[in-house]
Amino acid sequence: MTSPAVSSRALPxxxxxxxxxxxxxxxxxxxxxxxxVRELAAVSDELSCSHFDLPVTKSTTTHHFRVxxxxxxxxxxxxxxxxMNGLRRDDLDDLFPGLLDTLLDAAARQVVRLGxxxxxxx
Amino acid sequence: MTSPAVSSRALPxxxxxxxxxxxxxxxxxxxxxxxxVRELAAVSDELSCSHFDLPVTKSTTTHHFRVxxxxxxxxxxxxxxxxMNGLRRDDLDDLFPGLLDTLLDAAARQVVRLGxxxxxxx
DNA sequence: GGCGTACTACGATGCCTATCGTACGAGTCG
DNA sequence: CGACTCGTACGATAGGCATCGTAGTACGCC
Numbered sequence: 502m503t504s505p506a507v508s509s510r511a512l513p514x515x516x517x518x519x520x521x522x523x524x525x526x527x528x529x530x531x532x533x534x535x536x537x538v539r540e541l542a543a544v545s546d547e548l549s550c551s552h553f554d555l556p557v558t559k560s561t562t563t564h565h566f567r568v569x570x571x572x573x574x575x576x577x578x579x580x581x582x583x584x585m586n587g588l589r590r591d592d593l594d595d596l597f598p599g600l601l602d603t604l605l606d607a608a609a610r611q612v613v614r615l616g617x618x619x620x621x622x623x
Numbered sequence: 624m625t626s627p628a629v630s631s632r633a634l635p636x637x638x639x640x641x642x643x644x645x646x647x648x649x650x651x652x653x654x655x656x657x658x659x660v661r662e663l664a665a666v667s668d669e670l671s672c673s674h675f676d677l678p679v680t681k682s683t684t685t686h687h688f689r690v691x692x693x694x695x696x697x698x699x700x701x702x703x704x705x706x707m708n709g710l711r712r713d714d715l716d717d718l719f720p721g722l723l724d725t726l727l728d729a730a731a732r733q734v735v736r737l738g739x740x741x742x743x744x745x
Numbered sequence: 746g747g748c749g750t751a752c753t754a755c756g757a758t759g760c761c762t763a764t765c766g767t768a769c770g771a772g773t774c775g
Numbered sequence: 776c777g778a779c780t781c782g783t784a785c786g787a788t789a790g791g792c793a794t795c796g797t798a799g800t801a802c803g804c805c
Contacts, residue, residue, distance in 0.1 A: 560783085564764080582772045603719075
């Protein structure tokens with residue numbers, strides 16, 4: 502009633518205090534998920550799941566996004582049929598200052614060093 | 624000879640260029656291994672495996688140290704029957720500047736925040 | 746040589762997880 | 776309504792991994 506414009510399908514997110522460092526590290530230890538986070542950081546905006554062209558099926562993509570959400574790395578919101586994904590920068594920077602930027606920098610350095618194409622940012 | 628004093632049993636370590644960020648994150652996503660790294664960083668020296676009083680058997684302890692070594696986080700050297708462990712600060716700081724310190728800081732903050740005893744440093 | 750300590754190697758076990766395929770629900774557009 | 780797109784849920788599968796126990800190796804000491 503009050504806000505019928507967007508879908509009200511709610512997605513469970515961990516509260517800020519429930520975010521654990523081990524969970525973040527585990528989530529980012531997967532190359533696919535690390536790439537997702539790099540792309541999200543590059544646009545500093547929200548992207549739909551379908552924006553990402555990952556070399557896995559949609560089922561697996563859903564799985565990876567859920568891992569990122571449940572670990573507290575990203576926030577997911579439905580907008581119609583699309584599900585928008587954004588980094589939880591505010592929460593992460595508050596809990597672990599500098600962690601996200603350092604991890605992103607480390608990932609970028611590795612891409613440069615290895616000449617890897619996993620970045621996909623550019 | 625030049626250095627016959629210590630055992631020559633060699634342990635396989637990844638070269639600096641072989642160290643991967645994903646491997647580091649995976650290694651540190653385990654609470655036990657994160658605690659080991661925190662203790663090593665606290666003493667900024669080398670510690671034997673038996674120094675650590677982990678709530679697992681020696682077999683499991685060996686396993687965790689191997690994961691840390693094979694991911695490039697620590698260096699292991701035999702000294703007689705003991706096996707000394709030290710952080711690969713030089714390599715890590717060169718490959719990923721600030722990463723190790725940021726991760727250690729994040730871990731410390733979490734211990735303070737959660738009132739957790741997993742630190743064991745003090 | 747004999748003994749004790751420190752660590753390893755190997756096999757087993759149970760859980761977690763990355764992946765897939767298929768069937769389904771939610772929303773948009775004609 | 777009907778069709779299409781986006782994403783989910785569920786089951787299956789294969790591989791990884793944290794853990795253990797036991798047997799064994801390397802080293803130092805007496």
